[in-house]
Amino acid sequence: MCLAVPHTIETLLDDGRAVAVAGAVRTEIRTDLIENPSPGDTVLVHAGFAIEKLAPEDSKELLDLWEEIRRVSGVDYAG
Amino acid sequence: MPGDLRAAVEALRRLAEESATAVTVMEVCGTHTVSAFRSGLRSVLPKSMRLISGPGCPVCVTDQGEIEAALSLLRRGVVVVAYGDMFKVPSASGSLASMRGEGHDVRTATSAMDALRVAEENPGREVVFLGVGFETTAPATATLVREARRKGIANLSVLSFHKRTPPAVEALAGAADVQISAFLLPGHVSVITGHEPFRFLADRFGLPAVIAGFDPEQILLAMVEIARQIRAGAPELRSVYGTAVRPEGNRKALGLLDEVFSVRDARWRGIGLIPDSGYGLRGDYGDFDAERRFSLVIVPGTPPAGCRCGDVLTGRITPPQCPLFRTACTPLSPVGPCMVSSEGTCGAYFRFHREERT
Ligand code: SF4
Numbered sequence: 079m080c081l082a083v084p085h086t087i088e089t090l091l092d093d094g095r096a097v098a099v100a101g102a103v104r105t106e107i108r109t110d111l112i113e114n115p116s117p118g119d120t121v122l123v124h125a126g127f128a129i130e131k132l133a134p135e136d137s138k139e140l141l142d143l144w145e146e147i148r149r150v151s152g153v154d155y156a157g
Numbered sequence: 158m159p160g161d162l163r164a165a166v167e168a169l170r171r172l173a174e175e176s177a178t179a180v181t182v183m184e185v186c187g188t189h190t191v192s193a194f195r196s197g198l199r200s201v202l203p204k205s206m207r208l209i210s211g212p213g214c215p216v217c218v219t220d221q222g223e224i225e226a227a228l229s230l231l232r233r234g235v236v237v238v239a240y241g242d243m244f245k246v247p248s249a250s251g252s253l254a255s256m257r258g259e260g261h262d263v264r265t266a267t268s269a270m271d272a273l274r275v276a277e278e279n280p281g282r283e284v285v286f287l288g289v290g291f292e293t294t295a296p297a298t299a300t301l302v303r304e305a306r307r308k309g310i311a312n313l314s315v316l317s318f319h320k321r322t323p324p325a326v327e328a329l330a331g332a333a334d335v336q337i338s339a340f341l342l343p344g345h346v347s348v349i350t351g352h353e354p355f356r357f358l359a360d361r362f363g364l365p366a367v368i369a370g371f372d373p374e375q376i377l378l379a380m381v382e383i384a385r386q387i388r389a390g391a392p393e394l395r396s397v398y399g400t401a402v403r404p405e406g407n408r409k410a411l412g413l414l415d416e417v418f419s420v421r422d423a424r425w426r427g428i429g430l431i432p433d434s435g436y437g438l439r440g441d442y443g444d445f446d447a448e449r450r451f452s453l454v455i456v457p458g459t460p461p462a463g464c465r466c467g468d469v470l471t472g473r474i475t476p477p478q479c480p481l482f483r484t485a486c487t488p489l490s491p492v493g494p495c496m497v498s499s500e501g502t503c504g505a506y507f508r509f510h511r512e513e514r515t
Pocket of ligand 1: 463464467476481483492494496497503
């Protein structure tokens with residue numbers, strides 16, 4: 079039940095609704111829980127509601143962790 | 158496997174070897190359980206690292222008495238709207254599915270807003286939405302209630318069994334008989350709550366706690382981070398899911414939760430009553446509270462005979478240790494809710510555990 083799937087907002091409708099696409103599937107979603115929804119936004123949709131906009135870039139914490147993995151693993155990274 | 162994932166597995170192995178202690182990581186969320194099985198991730202974990210499942214399946218932790226309350230509404234001629242996952246959960250007097258078979262009016266919702274439509278289309282009938290789920294689904298129910306008020310819809314109310322994750326995690330972190338070394342925290346609950354409500358794990362209990370998304374790479378990274386913290390002897394709260402989780406959470410959703418709900422004690426299957434772990438409707442929204450509208454008294458239920466769901470949900474046993482697993486209890490005829498739900502631990506073990514051993 080906690081599955082959430084990234085969708086891209088296509089058009090905004092009235093009353094906190096929007097049409098969003100994920101792959102080939104187009105659905106109506108609610109945008110009440112996010113700030114300033116706009117077409118083109120990638121949002122995480124859970125049980126019919128967008129619960130957050132997805133940020134395009136990875137967080138600094140994640141980049142640090144990959145750095146650490148490279149250091150500890152000794153695996154040839156190009157592999 | 159791409160080189161970077163191989164590097165992550167190798168890093169995990171080396172870190173685990175260096176710290177040379179057995180590590181039990183509780184994944185709080187059922188979606189993590191299923192993803193770790195399905196992707197084969199469990200099979201690449203170092204022997205010293207064990208993943209156990211926690212109470213993060215909303216269907217599974219819903220108390221027997223809560224299901225009974227929903228069934229009692231159906232017997233009074235009310236239309237009940239519920240997420241499909243709830244339909245097969247058994248209770249002493251049947252399930253939503255069996256009541257539907259007997260002609261009662263149960264509707265499936267994929268979004269809380271479906272209940273609004275049902276209420277609008279059936280103005281002469283009382284419609285109740287069964288609000289289950291954690292911080293991820295509770296804001297949707299809050300939106301439903303607010304919209305119902307705005308539109309002046311008088312025949313809709315909500316039976317709120319929504320639960321708050323941090324108090325349950327705290328109860329498990331403090332349980333004397335469950336030895337947990339670290340927590341893998343649910344990404345989508347954290348999208349709403351933000352980091353802060355889980356910081357006590359490191360600060361008060363000295364446990365590594367890592368927020369992760371649900372694809373196998375995220376879980377793997379979280380395990381590396383947990384192993385790194387254990388090796389360094391420096392537990393902290395971290396997130397590997399920065400693309401979705403802001404440290405401060407989703408302020409709009411949190412504001413809505415605050416507006417519509419008040420925090421109250423809630424009963425969790427297998428754990429019992431946990432202070433401040435539930436959401437009930439606030440006094441201002443009392444007109445939409447089904448408990449009040451129908452004067453419901455919710456009595457704690459007795460679990461099905463022989464079912465060890467409670468012990469499974471708290472990491473005390475794994476499903477194969479339940480004598481009914483795969484014998485009397487299967488997904489086709491589930492004895493307890495942990496077998497019913499697609500994210501339930503018993504259901505996940507039923508589908509994937511054999512493959513894991515081969
Ligand atoms: S296997 Fe079935 S009976 Fe046993 S704990 Fe799981 S749900 Fe309950």
